Amino acid sequence: MNKLSxxxxxxxxxxxxxxxxECGDGWYNILSSLLYRIDKHEEHVxxxxxxxxxxxxxxxxxxxxxxxxxxxxxxxxxxxxxxxxEYICGAVALAExxx
Numbered sequence: 846m847n848k849l850s851x852x853x854x855x856x857x858x859x860x861x862x863x864x865x866x867e868c869g870d871g872w873y874n875i876l877s878s879l880l881y882r883i884d885k886h887e888e889h890v891x892x893x894x895x896x897x898x899x900x901x902x903x904x905x906x907x908x909x910x911x912x913x914x915x916x917x918x919x920x921x922x923x924x925x926x927x928x929x930x931e932y933i934c935g936a937v938a939l940a941e942x943x944x
Contacts, residue, residue, distance in 0.1 A: 848873040856880045860912050867916030875922060876915065879940040883910050886932050
């Protein structure tokens with residue numbers, strides 16, 4: 846098993862059922878960091894919304910991230926996804942810039 850497959854096992858809720866990476870294991874550290882940040886942000890949104898509902902406030906509208914494609918293009922990382930918010934957009938842009 847390659848290192849990127851570990852990310853599929855660790856964050857299955859972010860990936861479609863049949864997903865394959867179009868990049869090599871050299872991108873593992875950047876992708877691991879990005880997926881960790883996405884996962885923690887979504888956990889924060891869930892907790893924040895639970896708090897808001899308990900206190901009679903409307904929850905924040907948030908669409909969960911679903912990864913569409915991850916590939917290497919022109920020696921850089923490209924990360925395509927649906928959902929998220931401005932935080933996720935910034936995290937993805939940072940990861941792509943770091944690549």
